Amino acid sequence: MRIVAQGLTYTYNPKSPFASQALKGVDLSIEEGEFFGIIGHTGSGKSTFVQHLNALIRCTGGKLQVGEFDLTDKKCDFLRLRSKVGMVFQYPEYQLFAETAEKDVEFGLKNFCKEMDEAQRAQAVREAIETVGLDYDAIRDRSPFELSGGQKRRVAIAGVIVTKPEVLILDEPAAGLDPLGKKELMDLLHSIHGGWCKTVIIVSHDMDEIAENCTRAAVFSEGRVVLCGTPAEIFSRDEKLFSLGLDVPTTAHCALLLRKHGIRIDTDFTCDDFAQKVLSLWQAERGEGQGSAAVKENSAAAKDSEEDSSPVAVKENSAAAKDSEGDSSPAATQENFDAAKDSEGDSSAAETKSADGQGGDGDAE
Amino acid sequence: MLNDVTFGQYYPAKSFVHNMDPRAKILFVIAYIVAVFLADNFFGLAAVTVFLLLGVFFSRVPFGRVLRSVKMILFLIIFTAILNLFFYSSGAELHILWQWKFITISWEAIINMVFLAMRLFLLVMGTSVLTLTTTPVALTDGIESLLTPLKWIRFPVHELALIMSIALRFIPTLMDETNRIISAQKARGADFETGGLIRRAKAMIPVLVPLLVSAFRRAEDLGDAMDARCYSGAKGRTKYKKLTFTWRDLVGLLLSAALITGIVFLNLYFGGKFAVFDWIAGNFFVG
Numbered sequence: 150m151r152i153v154a155q156g157l158t159y160t161y162n163p164k165s166p167f168a169s170q171a172l173k174g175v176d177l178s179i180e181e182g183e184f185f186g187i188i189g190h191t192g193s194g195k196s197t198f199v200q201h202l203n204a205l206i207r208c209t210g211g212k213l214q215v216g217e218f219d220l221t222d223k224k225c226d227f228l229r230l231r232s233k234v235g236m237v238f239q240y241p242e243y244q245l246f247a248e249t250a251e252k253d254v255e256f257g258l259k260n261f262c263k264e265m266d267e268a269q270r271a272q273a274v275r276e277a278i279e280t281v282g283l284d285y286d287a288i289r290d291r292s293p294f295e296l297s298g299g300q301k302r303r304v305a306i307a308g309v310i311v312t313k314p315e316v317l318i319l320d321e322p323a324a325g326l327d328p329l330g331k332k333e334l335m336d337l338l339h340s341i342h343g344g345w346c347k348t349v350i351i352v353s354h355d356m357d358e359i360a361e362n363c364t365r366a367a368v369f370s371e372g373r374v375v376l377c378g379t380p381a382e383i384f385s386r387d388e389k390l391f392s393l394g395l396d397v398p399t400t401a402h403c404a405l406l407l408r409k410h411g412i413r414i415d416t417d418f419t420c421d422d423f424a425q426k427v428l429s430l431w432q433a434e435r436g437e438g439q440g441s442a443a444v445k446e447n448s449a450a451a452k453d454s455e456e457d458s459s460p461v462a463v464k465e466n467s468a469a470a471k472d473s474e475g476d477s478s479p480a481a482t483q484e485n486f487d488a489a490k491d492s493e494g495d496s497s498a499a500e501t502k503s504a505d506g507q508g509g510d511g512d513a514e
Numbered sequence: 515m516l517n518d519v520t521f522g523q524y525y526p527a528k529s530f531v532h533n534m535d536p537r538a539k540i541l542f543v544i545a546y547i548v549a550v551f552l553a554d555n556f557f558g559l560a561a562v563t564v565f566l567l568l569g570v571f572f573s574r575v576p577f578g579r580v581l582r583s584v585k586m587i588l589f590l591i592i593f594t595a596i597l598n599l600f601f602y603s604s605g606a607e608l609h610i611l612w613q614w615k616f617i618t619i620s621w622e623a624i625i626n627m628v629f630l631a632m633r634l635f636l637l638v639m640g641t642s643v644l645t646l647t648t649t650p651v652a653l654t655d656g657i658e659s660l661l662t663p664l665k666w667i668r669f670p671v672h673e674l675a676l677i678m679s680i681a682l683r684f685i686p687t688l689m690d691e692t693n694r695i696i697s698a699q700k701a702r703g704a705d706f707e708t709g710g711l712i713r714r715a716k717a718m719i720p721v722l723v724p725l726l727v728s729a730f731r732r733a734e735d736l737g738d739a740m741d742a743r744c745y746s747g748a749k750g751r752t753k754y755k756k757l758t759f760t761w762r763d764l765v766g767l768l769l770s771a772a773l774i775t776g777i778v779f780l781n782l783y784f785g786g787k788f789a790v791f792d793w794i795a796g797n798f799f800v801g
Contacts, residue, residue, distance in 0.1 A: 203701055228703060235701070241698065246719065246724050247720075259703075
């Protein structure tokens with residue numbers, strides 16, 4: 150389903166002293182099949198915008214078309230729209246209410262797919278719970294309130310994806326999760342994206358998350374879309390983002406630091422690509438044939454000469470990242486990039502960190 | 515749909531009435547209410563209306579905003595007015611206007627109806643000027659201060675005020691939470707707008723359960739936060755915002771005294787509400 154918004158406006162508490170215009174004319178189109186990111190600081194209108202997409206907020210100004218649904222039309226079938234456009238709110242675990250996890254997941258199914266019989270419903274619930282990586286038989290009869298935080302969130306997400314929406318919107322889905330949980334969640338989204346779920350839209354503060362996962366993204370500021378494009382396009386406008394009070398991914402920070410030392414790296418800001426680019430640059434400069442053991446020695450030696458310190462440290466970490474099959478390495482590499490960024494931090498600390506990161510990888514698998 | 519209640523009634527503005535001490539305002543409103551019930555004829559009500567208009571004028575709240583508070587009880591006003599119109603009776607002889615079976619409409623009934631509707635109207639308008647110009651927190655502070663004498667009989671005034679302010683403080687928070695949960699359940703296809711009473715009540719379960727859970731979580735957090743700041747009740751506690759009595763409050767109190775005195779005089783001078791009727795009858799329907 151293609152989503153097209155034209156000149157979308159919205160005002161909270163209109164005609165009162167508390168009136169505040171959240172959207173001041175949003176023009177944005179999201180194509181089917183995208184993994185779309187929405188960035189913006191608090192109060193930029195991003196949540197208001199996504200709530201328009203399944204008519205939780207009714208259109209009051211401008212145009213909005215979601216697939217075949219014209220949301221400015223008052224006769225629009227909102228129930229059918231909501232079954233096609235799933236919405237996972239921030240901290241979705243706070244919406245759990247039923248006596249058992251199974252019943253909670255079933256809630257949306259009962260509302261949307263009234264023609265389904267019990268067996269079909271049970272099958273769909275099982276599928277949804279297994280999709281989010283939980284053991285259906287172990288969890289179905291437990292109260293959602295006695296589950297752990299991560300399990301609660303999974304059950305809540307299962308409650309949304311149980312109807313297999315074509316568009317899935319997630320507001321800060323990774324907020325409050327540990328790094329492993331975040332990674333698992335993103336893996337989950339990628340696994341359903343491209344199947345029945347055609348389009349994924351995530352709202353996020355975490356630029357690394359956007360850079361790593363999204364095909365395209367939009368930056369909201371003061372009720373308007375100020376930047377829209379691929380993460381590579383958006384994050385190359387670092388000054389614009391900084392002036393909006395936003396951040397860039399860690400890889401972009403590193404690229405910025407390197408640029409200060411006269412090294413330009415053309416990257417799309419994903420960790421893999423960044424590491425590749427740095428690696429090829431380094432190989433071009435030093436010639437090939439040097440193993441990673443030599444690199445580690447070099448990094449200790451390079452500590453004194455400030456100019457070389459960051460690239461070499463990055464090289465070392467990217468090598469470590471490559472070792473661990475690039476699985477949960479993004480987290481590890483980021484940590485090490487942080488260490489590399491800090492040119493005064495001694496490299497033994499960086500090495501310990503990288504060792505920690507690898508230990509973490511072991512746990513992950 | 516719940517946004518109207520989120521901010522309560524308070525209308526932010528800078529004005530004479532906004533700047534008054536909440537205690538003075540509360541006392542003034544009490545005097546005003548007494549005056550509304552004390553007034554026994556239309557002259558008295560007119561005097562109260564003048565006070566109300568002055569109050570609204572000096573509060574700089576748009577008149578329409580104050581009127582909106584009447585909208586909520588409009589039904590009540592109309593209902594009582596109609597009942598009074600058809601079923602008024604008193605010991606005295608009535609000047610009957612129209613009669614059909616057991617329903618009668620008399621001049622007295624009409625006057626009584628208008629009188630009653632005006633009373634209710636003035637009552638609601640006056641109290642909403644108070645809530646429109648005073649923040650809930652200031653109101654609780656005022657009530658706490660006015661109730662201080664009750665401490666002598668060991669009445670837990672401070673605790674009561676604290677409970678009130680916590681309750682008021684959490685209304686917007688819980689409203690937000692409610693809206694969020696309603697949105698989340700709507701996104702999962704919940705339908706709160708159709709069906710009969712029982713169906714709708716049932717539809718609220720997916721909202722009320724998470725709300726209750728989160729209210730308890732918040733209560734626990736708040737309790738911990740208060741413990742962490744060594745809260746131990748009223749003893750030895752000072753105030754951040756001290757209430758101060760200024761010339762404005764003196765003006766307010768003098769005005770309320772003047773209002774009540776004026777009403778008493780008007781009552782004595784012009785007699786009851788039907789005196790007007792007698793006067794009209796005496797002048798136009800002689801014989």
